[in-house]
Amino acid sequence: MPSIASTAVLLANGPTVIDAVPIAATPKFMLPIADRPLLEYQVSVLAAAGVKEIIICVSCECQVAFDHLMENMPDYRVRMRCITQTVPRGTGGCLKDVASYISGDDFWVFGADLFLDTDLKPMIDFHRKQNAVASVAAVCEGIPPWGYERVQCDDHGNVKTIHRYHPTQNRRSRFRPLGLYLFKRKILDRIPDQGFFDLKEQLFQLLYDTGAAAMAYEVTRYWRTISSLDNYMAANRDVLLRRTEFPFLQRRDTAFDPAAADPTGKMIAPLFFGKDVRVGTDAVLIGPSAVGHGCDIGSHVVVNGCLVFPGARIGAHAQLTNCIIGENAVIEDGAILRDSVLLDKIDTADEATGRLSPVLDNIPGETGINKKGRIIHRCGYLLWKRGFDIAFSLLALTLLSPLMLLIAIAIKLDSPGTVFFHQRRCGWYGVDFDMYKFRTMVQNAETVKRKIQHLNQVDGPMFKIVGDPRVTRVGRFLRATNLDEVPQFFNILIGEMALVGPRPLSWDEMRYNPRWRDQRITVPPGLIGLWQLTSHQNIAFSNWIHNDLKYIRESSVLLDLKILLFSVVQSAKGVFRLLESILTRQPRPKETDK
Template identity: 35%
Template sequence: MKVLSTKICVKKAVILTGEEEIKLAPLTNYCLPWMFPILSKPLMEYTVGCLKEKGIEEVIITLKENTEIPDYFKDKISGINIRFYKKERPRGTAGTLKDLEKFLDQKPFLVIHGNFFAGNLNLEGLINFHKETGSIITVGVHKENGKNGHIIDNISINKNGMVKSFHSIHSSVDRRSPWKPSGIYLMNPTVFKFIDPKNYMDIKEQLIPALQDKGFNISAYETKGFYSSINNMNDYVNVHRELLFNGFSSYLENKEEIAQRVWAGKDVKISPNAYLLGPILLDDGCRIEDGAQIIGPAVIGKKCHISEGAVIRECILWDGASISNYSHAEYSIIGETSYIPDNSIIKNMIVLNGLRVGDANLIPSDFNIKSVSSSSENSPIGTRSHKLYHISKRVLDISLSAIGIVLLLPLFLFIAISIKIDSPGPLFYKQKRCGKGGKPFRMFKFRTMVENAEELQSELRPKNEVDGPLFKILNDPRVTKLGKFLRETSLDEIPQLFNVLRGEMSLVGPRPLIMDEMKFSQTWRDTRLKVKPGITGLWQIQGRSLAPFHDWIRYDTFYVKNQSFLLDLKILFKTIKVVLKKSGAY
């Protein structure tokens, strides 16, 4: 293994944002995840403040395209230089670092995910360990006890503390490793030599394996102190519980403890007939009326209004939320300026203004949040427009697939006979793909390649002409003569009508893939697995094989977040046009 120089001085850090959005959806549709309030202060303020205390002098925060820089950071934190870098397109975690190579001055630097709550992280221990091991990358890890209901990452570590491998898995797969990445890395600038300057590249799934193949040490350090990687609603709630229950008074600056474990900000008005059971934070300008009850742990944001007889139990209210007379809210997150009408019962919900049908796709599968609700409707969106959409979508799938199978039966028989005449091998190509929620199913296509195509792929891998997880060659020698025609006309896809009829696929949705093909981007993977895969979709009608991987991510994410019956119809009609033109098919 290669060991690098032990001289180290860390003064710069990169905070990667935008990769964690789906994990905290649908809240992220209305607030940047790194601006999520923790005890009514943005998550990023805690992270930058911790880095400042540990001697970091410059921080660069990476942003997704079209993300506006919040005014909050223009004058809130002094004594540390904060820069922002806006990505023009998805580049992956490693690809984004390559874009910042000049800024990092060829010195070791920290990399932190935007959903990382630094708390009182022991950064000195990480730096010293990195120096002692001489590794090119040190990965911060923590040991997780017990079974996590929605495992995101596992990491295998050998007896010497070196990283063996990462497993970026979906909840439908369980590797049962107790070690999880914490969301922080310390890197030497040598890594830049191994990052693709143009295409998408991920740290865990692409960069680290490439470095290990070259013989470099990748070490794992068990991070110390209070911190959390906020990957889901459970993590978000638990950070608040930890801060409130365990007396982290330094995080409650400018708040007065007006009763046992009840902290209040400025201009808070509390009726003498209200009942408060801590731990509770009441931020500036809150009003608590007669007979209201708040049972902690609870955080009530700035200018929230808890009306007469209302009951709040273990909730987080963002700024400006209003709970009207005799309403009950339990174990829920109430979004900014959201309004709960009189006599409402809100339990295990996320309540937000202006919800869309697609937001119900993003209901967290962890913690005890079971639905999202529009504050104007005061009922779970998943029980109304979202369910109506899914019923109509399924009716359309069954109708069109059944009609298509009947009408195309002569064509099925003709293609089947032609395949048998053209080349030896089975009639259908069958492969296990991932359905909704990661549930595997067997997908059918007409065979378009020679019988040993998968064996030949490893030999042809260096000739791959597309980035991302797929393997494509313009003149692939494995494709048969008939197979080329079937691919150009997309006739090889029509057996998937049986998958649609069986409910494993939909006519419209993200392209069905195997789990390994989705490992380069967890956010993209977890987004697309929220819905059924489809025969056609936005990616297929926007260039298919000609579209780069970063556009594929955009199209899939857009579809899941904006799903509607009208959008499905538009995609179906445009598919006909694309197929007739043979656009991007090979």
């Protein structure tokens, strides 16, 4: 019987970031492993399973790099098609965008960090036997580390969903997904044409809820996911030490010309060299190491267990142990590096958290004084932010206390129910807290929401419809003036929130994008966020992610003050629009979701 699934979709996205370190400006599938791009290993395995065409989805800035890679790619008799994305739509939305290119009844989907040496035909047979609409390649790891995703299955082995849990969430599963899926083409009909849609968090939950068969296939052969720097180094060591053979990979001999090395040097296998590598006098290279094409290794250099990307220059007398040296990076003479990453262009501090990236001392342009200065600057900003929050919230609660009493009376007179609405939200570094607001909806708002869920006009975790029937008359006024948020000054005063920061959400609302979630909880949640100021112009989930991450990267005293000022102006405009609509008896203005 001929193999099914002749098409595969590679979800590659943008430049490579591993462990919060920007390793390369190219997608992860272009990372060299023993001087071969990761994509070549992936293509060899898929081609052996009968794949004839691979659709690669990348962001716009990676198109040129992909074209260059294709010029040097061996012929595996597989057609490559590159599709660029201008607006992030999630993994499911990306599949919908390339649906017209997918042929056959079944197709593969795989991630850019998948490093797999296995025969995929048994997974095809499993998929057929189970009559599944979706099969997930997974490995059994007992209780995987918290940072990895889990495949949640019911008692009959049906996949319910795939989550990446935060350590504060006490949920366990023995299966971890590898980022390889086999789908029936008909699942594309379940993905909306517009908006953000996630395969793991949304599609598998939808399949389970509708009774469609989605199964987990256990992989027992060699695999790795390039999800950390340690895994990336380990994958290179495995290839260089021949712990895995990749039988479908086209063989090639080393391109290193021994004449380019000084005879006084010493080389200890296993080593791999690209073309045009120059090795200086008395240099010592110890395997497992891989050196990319065009590298210049100076005299008396020691390279021990390192990955050196193409075009790098290592100065005389430098000593490198277990390091990753980026493309065109320059190591100064006499530098001593161990367990480090050095790239040509890198910000050696994670501005969102204040933590240093894994780049050690003795690196040109980044002294210990510079690093200390960054940390002091970050701590100073956080101290200023907390002091300002306390002072501002005390002042606001004092001045607004009479108004709060009037609002409470109005809410009780307007509709039955409590004055305050409170909900568990995720706070700084995953600590839950109760967030308070003035109630703006009817008492049974959640019950009504389930009945009108199909009317939702936005994507992602948000629920938003114009003229929401759950909002009360007083609630409309409170939302238009942002006065419903006033009780959160108590949250700010006791340190659960800040004046400015990403809006606090529940764990469930953040499940669609775990990386976004893990980044946004590294800063205190705020009463006012950057996204809220722009959401009236663009309420797409992708815009929400973009603005939250932008704030995390660029957070500063000046940015906080700017957001506060814009928020005051926007609230004043909301009041004027409301008054105008009342005086002219026009429909109330379009509300902005908070």
